[in-house]
Amino acid sequence: MVLKQITHLTSIDNLTKEQINFILDKSKQMLNILNSKKTLNICKGKILACLFFEASTRTRLSFEAAMHRLGGNVIGFADASTSSAKKGESLTDTIKTVQNYADIICIRHPLEGSSKLAAKYCKIPIINAGDGGHEHPTQTLMDLFTIMIKKNTISNLKIGLCGDLKFGRTTHSLLQALALFGNEIICISPEELRMPNEIKDKIQNYGGKIFQTENLNEVINKLDILYITRIQKERFISEKEYLRLKGRYILDKKIMSIAPKNLFIMHPLPRVDEINPEIDNDKRCIYFQQAFFGVPVRMAILEIMLKI
Amino acid sequence: MKKEQKIRKIINGTVIDHIKPDCAIKVLSILGNIKDECVIICINAKSKKYKKKDIIKIENKFLKEKEYNELALISPNATISIIKNSKIIQKNNAKIPDFIKGIGKCRNPRCITNYEQIDPEFMVVCKKPIILKCIYCECNTKYIADKEEKIL
Numbered sequence: 001m002v003l004k005q006i007t008h009l010t011s012i013d014n015l016t017k018e019q020i021n022f023i024l025d026k027s028k029q030m031l032n033i034l035n036s037k038k039t040l041n042i043c044k045g046k047i048l049a050c051l052f053f054e055a056s057t058r059t060r061l062s063f064e065a066a067m068h069r070l071g072g073n074v075i076g077f078a079d080a081s082t083s084s085a086k087k088g089e090s091l092t093d094t095i096k097t098v099q100n101y102a103d104i105i106c107i108r109h110p111l112e113g114s115s116k117l118a119a120k121y122c123k124i125p126i127i128n129a130g131d132g133g134h135e136h137p138t139q140t141l142m143d144l145f146t147i148m149i150k151k152n153t154i155s156n157l158k159i160g161l162c163g164d165l166k167f168g169r170t171t172h173s174l175l176q177a178l179a180l181f182g183n184e185i186i187c188i189s190p191e192e193l194r195m196p197n198e199i200k201d202k203i204q205n206y207g208g209k210i211f212q213t214e215n216l217n218e219v220i221n222k223l224d225i226l227y228i229t230r231i232q233k234e235r236f237i238s239e240k241e242y243l244r245l246k247g248r249y250i251l252d253k254k255i256m257s258i259a260p261k262n263l264f265i266m267h268p269l270p271r272v273d274e275i276n277p278e279i280d281n282d283k284r285c286i287y288f289q290q291a292f293f294g295v296p297v298r299m300a301i302l303e304i305m306l307k308i
Numbered sequence: 309m310k311k312e313q314k315i316r317k318i319i320n321g322t323v324i325d326h327i328k329p330d331c332a333i334k335v336l337s338i339l340g341n342i343k344d345e346c347v348i349i350c351i352n353a354k355s356k357k358y359k360k361k362d363i364i365k366i367e368n369k370f371l372k373e374k375e376y377n378e379l380a381l382i383s384p385n386a387t388i389s390i391i392k393n394s395k396i397i398q399k400n401n402a403k404i405p406d407f408i409k410g411i412g413k414c415r416n417p418r419c420i421t422n423y424e425q426i427d428p429e430f431m432v433v434c435k436k437p438i439i440l441k442c443i444y445c446e447c448n449t450k451y452i453a454d455k456e457e458k459i460l
């Protein structure tokens with residue numbers, strides 16, 4: 001089975017369309033199990049190492065919850081300052097050590113390309129849980145799953161990616177997957193925060209179409225999904241530049257009043273000021289449900305990559 | 309006066325010809341293990357094809373793959389002749405490879421390769437101008453031989 005060949009998941013382009021569909025099908029099964037309050041023991045005796053060199057709430061906790069729901073155990077750290085990285089240990093040495101303690105590793109690191117480097121030195125599967133401003137493939141799988149649940153398809157939709165498309169790793173991975181499934185993607189960002197050419201170059205041979213604009217109001221009526229992201233303060237070298245660009249796009253009651261009824265608002269969270277909490281109860285705002293789907297999707301990923 | 313009389317022949321070693329003018333010193337800097345060998349450098353020699361060129365002759369030195377690759381990045385039009393017993397036994401054009409390892413530096417300040425003790429690795433995505441894609445962070449870097457590489 002081709003799907004058993006997922007050794008590492010460092011980029012969304014590690015996966016074929018068939019593999020993504022398989023993960024989404026498996027995620028649906030996991031969601032049904034979670035909803036029926038059944039327990040699973042398929043990962044009994046297996047250990048997930050969560051190496052988080054950078055802050056996280058949803059990704060780390062949903063990975064941990066997923067492993068616990070599968071009956072497995074979790075080790076790791078949530079802060080690089082509690083690991084030997086603080087003493088100057090290299091990433092490769094950390095990986096060479098931890099691979100002997102666990103069956104699978106998920107890693108978040110502030111530097112780009114770190115998970116790919118980790119995978120090169122690791123004999124057990126590596127999952128990229130975010131590497132700097134580069135990629136976040138498991139977030140993309142839960143984003144696709146959310147779209148699948150809400151729209152019953154992940155193809156031929158009009159999807160707006162809005163905000164910090166330069167440093168936003170979630171949008172870098174999501175753009176590739178959306179293009180792979182033949183969607184029309186509208187990138188909405190200030191000129192300074194446009195989607196990097198390296199990411200756009202990667203999807204040249206995919207089926208999707210990409211458009212670019214700075215004006216959200218101009219395109220919101222055309223969209224099936226609006227995926228908004230925060231401006232990534234931690235990736236800016238200049239605080240002044242961050243302050244200048246912050247607050248460019250804000251979703252509130254006013255803009256939601258002109259948005260289509262069948263539009264869904266997604267966000268990888270955390271948010272800063274780009275979504276006013278006054279719209280949280282609007283049925284079109286599905287970002288907390290999206291965050292919950294991190295658990296069944298990561299259960300599916302763990303099961304598949306552990307080859308259970 | 310014939311060229312051979314200006315720059316003396318070597319018996320065994322390598323002749324790198326058609327080096328981009330003013331790049332001989334840069335080429336020399338990437339060649340390892342030549343401190344005990346006789347090196348002849350000619351800068352701004354006349355060239356029919358390129359008007360001017362640099363030439364390097366090194367006794368008892370044969371290029372390694374990494375040196376071939378870096379030479380191609382510095383001077384893509386260079387030719388490399390291997391000399392044995394005063395005869396050219398092999399002549400190759402420098403060829404920019406599709407993949408390079410241990411040469412250059414990823415110019416993305418947030419790339420892991422700038423913090424770990426590992427050889428950077430690049431896919432060559434364009435040969436004119438030379439653009440290298442870091443296989444780790446996927447950032448494109450424009451390779452400029454005589455200056456610092458520039459991030460695109």
